[in-house]
Amino acid sequence: xxxxxxxxxxxxxxxxxxxxxxxxxxxxxxxxxxxxxxxxxxxxxxxxxxxxxxxxxxxxxxxxxxxxxxxxxxxxxxxxxxxxxxxxxxxxxxxxxxxxxxxxxxxxxxx
Numbered sequence: 001x002x003x004x005x006x007x008x009x010x011x012x013x014x015x016x017x018x019x020x021x022x023x024x025x026x027x028x029x030x031x032x033x034x035x036x037x038x039x040x041x042x043x044x045x046x047x048x049x050x051x052x053x054x055x056x057x058x059x060x061x062x063x064x065x066x067x068x069x070x071x072x073x074x075x076x077x078x079x080x081x082x083x084x085x086x087x088x089x090x091x092x093x094x095x096x097x098x099x100x101x102x103x104x105x106x107x108x109x110x111x
Contacts, residue, residue: 001025001109003066003090006046010104012069015076016084016091023066023090028105030098034059041065046105048098052076057083057091067091071098 004021007014014021026044031037032051041047043064049056052074060068067090070076076084076091084091094101 003046006105006108007092009108010094010101013093014090015070015093016081017067017088018090020067020088020090025066025109027109028102029065030102032098038063048101048105050074050098052080054080054083056080057087057089060089061087065089069094069101071096071101 003023003025006025007021024044025046028048029037029041029045030048032049034055037047037059041063044066046066046069047060048069048071050072052070056068069092071094073095
């Protein structure tokens with residue numbers, strides 16, 4: 001499923017790299033621990049986290065993730081948005097909790 005379709009269906013806010021939403025999403029990965037994401041996420045996953053610092057962009061780029069969803073209505077700092085834009089990493093926002101977004105993403109992708 002394309003990232004742009006997920007953004008629309010889950011009512012996500014696009015915070016950075018809006019022109020990079022044509023990426024194919026292979027699955028999701030929910031974690032707030034960067035080392036866990038590095039060790040266990042897969043290429044094309046959509047990462048769900050409450051982290052907002054710019055290191056999340058580096059991890060997403062390293063693992064070639066489809067994008068990052070920041071949950072709980074948290075706002076990334078200006079440097080994180082700038083870094084995501086520079087690195088072409090879609091940065092998305094949601095008011096919902098990680099549990100809710102994870103479940104909805106699973107339903108969408110497994111149809």
